[in-house]
Amino acid sequence: MTSCDTCVVRNRAICSALDSGEITALSRMGRRRRLKASEPLIWEGDDSVLVANVIEGVLKLSTSTEDGREQIVGVVYPSDFIGRPFGATTRHSVTALTDAYVCVFSRGDFDGFAHQHPGLEHKLLQRTLAELDRTRHWMLLLGRKSASEKIASFLLDMSERLNEPGCEAPSGMRDAFDLPFSRQQVADVLGLTIETVSRQFTQLRREGIVDLPSRRAVVIRDRAALEALAG
Template structure:
């Protein structure tokens, strides 16, 4: 069991994602292959709505999506950002607990629900892999609670940029970044605000402040270049050795 690489390519998916091990589960894999379909949707498409049934499990292959909850008066909080290799849908539950919306054009690798659930049920190490993934998500969600509950607007933005930089890099398997890093912002200021529990005006002001302080550059609305990673990590209250932010 320990010989299995925890990150295994799933059939012909263009990216490597996490739940399937081709080496030892050829039968289940071919079952999954038959249940698989790709779908690309434009920005803004709802991928799931809170409380409504989900017919597929999906792996996000390309683009960016957000899980969120909206209160009756319109306040919205994003509770999780989905980037390539992240999953939508959960074994054992027919409905999504949150709204999921495409923040950019999104390509999904979809698996028919019942087939996927059967594999999870019948294939212990797939279930075990899913458990590990879920525990990682849980830790990330709890780390993010520290950001939401106790950080200032400036710290929140810094933590967000670092988080995004790390996740965009980790897909390509890179080490801890240093020097200048270009971060693609796959979302509007409003969606950043929803993620950080701030308003668009505060987001805008804090971006300006970090820029004026020489920590970042803003080549376009959709991009931010981190000029001093360590200084930004300091702003985010990350002392560098301890637990990374989310």
């Protein structure tokens, strides 16, 4: 593996709880893997055999409904942890939305290492609680906000997460980014129809709040107005 000291998410990932000697020991257990967009890493219902840290790129967490439709239930970004440590099976599939770079560990090896290093277990607990907070926030977004509020909140969240180390904005500006989602995926994530999503994007552009240079590119022109719209 490449030295963890040069990792762009070293100070934000769960391994930030470890000292240099512990990092070296953990790195010997893992390997780095590149994923192409749309390439799966974990399949829903499979045995939980691996966990990973995201170094670069964006991945989706999804599950299948009884009639075979895909439902996106989460998105992971650089420094996020994926997989199910201390678990028997995986509850959702993990698939790259963009080209991605991940640090992969055998789940059994990682579990054993975590048991021996309380700092890492504590970091995992913090991540779990943060994920719970995000889930509660998402429930509010889906259950109580209007379509315009959902789209505004979604774009603000994307602008923050896609401009962290490992996710470079196309122009290097915080308010410019490329969405890793298609319009249909945005609709699925937010519980809207694709027609509603398209109308909301068109309205935001018409009002000068955002610019849409291409199908995926977004430039926030008036952040204050977008924040007000998000409630």
